[in-house]
Amino acid sequence: QKEVEQNSGPLSVPEGAIASLNCTYSDRVSQSFFWYRQYSGKSPELIMSIYSNGDKEDGRFTAQLNKASQYVSLLIRDSQPSDSATYLCAALNTGGFKTIFGAGTRLFVKA
Amino acid sequence: AAGVIQSPRHLIKEKRETATLKCYPIPRHDTVYWYQQGPGQDPQFLISFYEKMQSDKGSIPDRFSAQQFSDYHSELNMSSLELGDSALYFCASSPAGSGGAYEQYFGPGTRLTVT
Numbered sequence: 001q002k003e004v005e006q007n008s009g010p011l012s013v014p015e016g017a018i019a020s021l022n023c024t025y026s027d028r029v030s031q032s033f034f035w036y037r038q039y040s041g042k043s044p045e046l047i048m049s050i051y052s053n054g055d056k057e058d059g060r061f062t063a064q065l066n067k068a069s070q071y072v073s074l075l076i077r078d079s080q081p082s083d084s085a086t087y088l089c090a091a092l093n094t095g096g097f098k099t100i101f102g103a104g105t106r107l108f109v110k111a
Numbered sequence: 112a113a114g115v116i117q118s119p120r121h122l123i124k125e126k127r128e129t130a131t132l133k134c135y136p137i138p139r140h141d142t143v144y145w146y147q148q149g150p151g152q153d154p155q156f157l158i159s160f161y162e163k164m165q166s167d168k169g170s171i172p173d174r175f176s177a178q179q180f181s182d183y184h185s186e187l188n189m190s191s192l193e194l195g196d197s198a199l200y201f202c203a204s205s206p207a208g209s210g211g212a213y214e215q216y217f218g219p220g221t222r223l224t225v226t
Contacts, residue, residue: 034214043201043217044154088153097166099144099203099215101153 001026006089006102014110019076021105023089026070029100032092035063035074037085038104044088048074079109113137115204115218123224124192132187132221136204142166143185144215145177146201154201160185161207192225199223 036044156169160179
């Protein structure tokens with residue numbers, strides 16, 4: 001099993017819908033997780049970090065962490081065409097100074 | 112707010128040449144990471160530095176070396192360049208706490224093309 005796994009998509013949702021992005025991880029990563037958004041040819045942009053079980057909300061974004069099931073998810077409410085991008089799930093390794101990225105999920109929001 | 116600065120933004124080199132990429136972290140960030148991202152791929156971790164010491168190492172070729180200086184900026188030196196080294200190179204910085212570093216903020220990247 002890869003350390004961080006994501007469905008590469010593409011995931012297509014209509015404008016205004018909720019987009020749900022999922023990520024699973026192995027025992028070889030620490031308990032620090034991050035979601036980044038990356039537009040084509042641009043650098044990753046941090047959206048959310050989550051370290052504790054449960055939900056964390058920031059505007060239209062909600063990150064969810066379930067340590068028992070080893071998954072992390074990102075919900076985007078009221079999806080906009082400008083949300084169309086690749087979303088990268090990432091975790092720190094157990095040493096804390098190496099970030100392991102998932103392959104990314106491409107999201108398309110249709111107007 | 113200040114962001115991570117990378118230079119140059121674009122670089123074209125020929126095979127077997129050398130290249131130096133520079134990264135200036137966000138002020139008061141003491142941890143720097145380097146990533147390589149090929150077309151359609153996720154960022155691959157190369158190396159990280161915390162307080163001017165190498166803190167972790169990933170899939171960095173032996174032809175590459177990096178260091179972090181006293182002012183916390185970092186340089187990635189790449190020698191004997193190969194066509195396969197053509198990629199986007201990102202630098203990220205982060206404040207570190209106990210147990211490791213946290214949120215990373217990425218620079219705009221350097222696009223390296225090897226011909």
